[in-house]
Amino acid sequence: MTLLILRRLLLAVPVLLGVSIVTFASLHLIPGNPAQTLLFGTDASPQQVAALTQQLGLDRPMVIQYFEYLGRLLHGNLGESYINQVPVATEIAQRLPSTIQLAAAALVVALVIGVPAGLVAGTRPGGWLDRIATSGAVLGVAIPYFWLALVLVLIFSVKLGLVPSLGTGGFDSIILPAIALGWGFAAMIARLLRAGLIDAYAQPYVTAAQARGLSAGRILATTVFRNACGPMVAALGLQLGQLLAGAVAIEVIFGRAGLGSLLFNAISSKDIPTVQGGVLFIAVIYVALNLLVDVLKAIIDPRTRRTASS
Amino acid sequence: MNNDTNAADGSKWWQWAAPRLRRASGRPPRLGTGTWVIIALLLIIVLATILAPWISPYSPTAVSSAHLVGPGAQHLFGTDDLGRDVFSRTLWGGRVSLVSAALAVLMATIAGTALGLIAGYSHWLISSLIMRIMDIVLGFPALLLALLVLATAGGGTLPEAIAISIAFVPVFTRVVYLSSLSIKQEGYVTAARVAGLRAAAIMRKHILPAVQAEVLVIMTSAFGWAILLASTLSFLGLGAQPPTPDWGADLNAGQSYLVDGWWISLAPGIAITITILLVNLLGDQLAGGTRRGAVRRGAGADTATVLTAATSGTGEL
Numbered sequence: 001m002t003l004l005i006l007r008r009l010l011l012a013v014p015v016l017l018g019v020s021i022v023t024f025a026s027l028h029l030i031p032g033n034p035a036q037t038l039l040f041g042t043d044a045s046p047q048q049v050a051a052l053t054q055q056l057g058l059d060r061p062m063v064i065q066y067f068e069y070l071g072r073l074l075h076g077n078l079g080e081s082y083i084n085q086v087p088v089a090t091e092i093a094q095r096l097p098s099t100i101q102l103a104a105a106a107l108v109v110a111l112v113i114g115v116p117a118g119l120v121a122g123t124r125p126g127g128w129l130d131r132i133a134t135s136g137a138v139l140g141v142a143i144p145y146f147w148l149a150l151v152l153v154l155i156f157s158v159k160l161g162l163v164p165s166l167g168t169g170g171f172d173s174i175i176l177p178a179i180a181l182g183w184g185f186a187a188m189i190a191r192l193l194r195a196g197l198i199d200a201y202a203q204p205y206v207t208a209a210q211a212r213g214l215s216a217g218r219i220l221a222t223t224v225f226r227n228a229c230g231p232m233v234a235a236l237g238l239q240l241g242q243l244l245a246g247a248v249a250i251e252v253i254f255g256r257a258g259l260g261s262l263l264f265n266a267i268s269s270k271d272i273p274t275v276q277g278g279v280l281f282i283a284v285i286y287v288a289l290n291l292l293v294d295v296l297k298a299i300i301d302p303r304t305r306r307t308a309s310s
Numbered sequence: 311m312n313n314d315t316n317a318a319d320g321s322k323w324w325q326w327a328a329p330r331l332r333r334a335s336g337r338p339p340r341l342g343t344g345t346w347v348i349i350a351l352l353l354i355i356v357l358a359t360i361l362a363p364w365i366s367p368y369s370p371t372a373v374s375s376a377h378l379v380g381p382g383a384q385h386l387f388g389t390d391d392l393g394r395d396v397f398s399r400t401l402w403g404g405r406v407s408l409v410s411a412a413l414a415v416l417m418a419t420i421a422g423t424a425l426g427l428i429a430g431y432s433h434w435l436i437s438s439l440i441m442r443i444m445d446i447v448l449g450f451p452a453l454l455l456a457l458l459v460l461a462t463a464g465g466g467t468l469p470e471a472i473a474i475s476i477a478f479v480p481v482f483t484r485v486v487y488l489s490s491l492s493i494k495q496e497g498y499v500t501a502a503r504v505a506g507l508r509a510a511a512i513m514r515k516h517i518l519p520a521v522q523a524e525v526l527v528i529m530t531s532a533f534g535w536a537i538l539l540a541s542t543l544s545f546l547g548l549g550a551q552p553p554t555p556d557w558g559a560d561l562n563a564g565q566s567y568l569v570d571g572w573w574i575s576l577a578p579g580i581a582i583t584i585t586i587l588l589v590n591l592l593g594d595q596l597a598g599g600t601r602r603g604a605v606r607r608g609a610g611a612d613t614a615t616v617l618t619a620a621t622s623g624t625g626e627l
Contacts, residue, residue: 018446026462142587144538146545147561147579154568245451249542253565263454264546267461279458283449 109182118193140187196228422482430490
């Protein structure tokens with residue numbers, strides 16, 4: 001177990017380094033000098049542009065800039081925003097709670113809808129409840145989440161006036177964004193759980209348990225569910241990372257000041273340090289969640305421990 | 311390889327293809343009536359966007375004085391804030407999304423398959439280098455990677471397609487790589503090698519045909535996700551630029567008129583949903599993993615799947 005975790009941690013290092021190189025390099029390939037962009041519209045002289053270029057260290061060789069960047073990263077310094085000179089780490093820290101709230105709420109929506117739907121579908125495959133759940137899942141994954149967001153706003157805010165369509169206020173302002181973001185994930189969970197259950201029910205230990213006269217509910221609770229959870233748990237962790245990315249569109253639509261909208265604005269305004277910091281931050285979370293999921297999987301299903309740590 | 315055994319494992323978007331791939335064991339899929347119906351419906355959508363210049367009742371960019379007119383006989387899906395016909399814009403709007411999604415999948419297929427073949431048949435140094443780079447690409451959520459690429463390359467159909475395709479390349483690479491690892495143990499590959507065929511020829515003539523069916527299934531599944539990504543990017547204003555009609559961009563434009571013109575964002579939204587739905591259903595059908603079939607045969611009959619193995623763990627050797 002410890003070996004597994006160590007192995008995974010070790011493997012994450014080159015990936016993280018690669019991620020930092022990609023974010024660093026891609027943003028430096030943007031056409032146009034950021035200093036020029038920053039001073040755009042202020043009729044700065046070429047001397048001023050050159051001075052700012054030097055001040056930002058943009059005139060030095062790329063490799064040196066990268067290692068300086070990496071060195072600062074190791075100290076938790078993500079640089080300062082070009083736009084408002086606020087440290088990127090501070091900005092991310094301010095915006096993070098809102099995005100975590102959104103992702104967590106979306107996850108709750110996904111679990112509350114997805115797990116029962118998957119259970120109903122997977123325990124009686126082919127039945128009419130399964131058909132409804134499966135059709136819903138197929139439709140759920142086809143609906144673009146940003147369109148779903150608009151439809152929800154139209155129905156529940158504009159027509160019915162039940163919940164606000166904008167802002168990060170109280171509890172009711174998170175309902176629609178969470179449903180929009182969590183719906184597709186619910187469909188995915190339902191489908192994965194269904195497939196896992198069908199897989200698990202086909203195993204000989206189920207027949208053995210039935211032969212021993214265990215009730216259907218008991219079989220499901222003691223053996224089948226645990227075995228069927230694997231794919232779903234794997235998706236859970238990974239999808240949380242996707243939720244953080246998917247939050248970009250949702251936060252923009254609902255005017256939420258989170259990580260996603262921070263990134264979106266930074267990309268529009270070519271605020272390189274903020275984009276780098278934000279992307280890197282999400283990628284690190286993503287890799288960390290992968291790691292967590294592997295460990296979680298090993299806890300739920302002891303069989304994976306042997307194969308994964310050998 | 312050891313990680314690939316803990317297979318029953320979904321990850322990211324392509325886990326949707328996982329149940330499908332279970333039955334895509336190297337054989338070309340047989341097409342039933344249902345599949346042909348889905349293909350016909352998809353063709354209608356594609357034809358509608360191609361024939362848009364001839365069949366759309368109005369020009370998609372022609373401004374008129376009929377602002378925000380609701381759906382009716384004059385304007386089937388109503389008009390937008392500038393008096394443009396929403397139905398015509400919806401017909402035209404598929405062009406950008408569908409073309410960039412198709413381009414993206416095509417590029418990812420070619421690059422990913424080639425890399426997978428090379429990784430599967432080369433010295434371990436080369437193959438582990440390729441696979442580690444794929445790990446890094448997989449370290450980003452797809453949308454984030456696309457945003458990053460678009461921020462770098464600027465807007466336009468080609469940059470958008472490239473941005474989307476990069477996120478998909480590792481999926482093709484991993485699947486092809488893992489399959490070719492087992493295929494190269496086959497007798498006919500050894501025979502070809504003994505006969506003195508060069509590596510490139512073996513990959514092309516003996517390994518590639520064996521992975522075709524798998525690649526086809528992933529292509530279908532990736533196409534659905536590519537349409538979603540493409541429309542997300544245009545929705546965020548990073549794809550097609552106004553006044554170009556585009557499903558994603560028009561959805562965004564309609565957002566400001568939810569109160570007075572809810573129909574503006576309705577038609578493009580339905581268009582995206584139906585297209586993705588059909589593509590996903592086609593993917594299901596191609597893999598032969600229809601719902602009833604899976605139940606009858608017991609979905610658990612053949613567990614070790616190519617795709618789940620390919621996408622679980624780190625794919626290390």
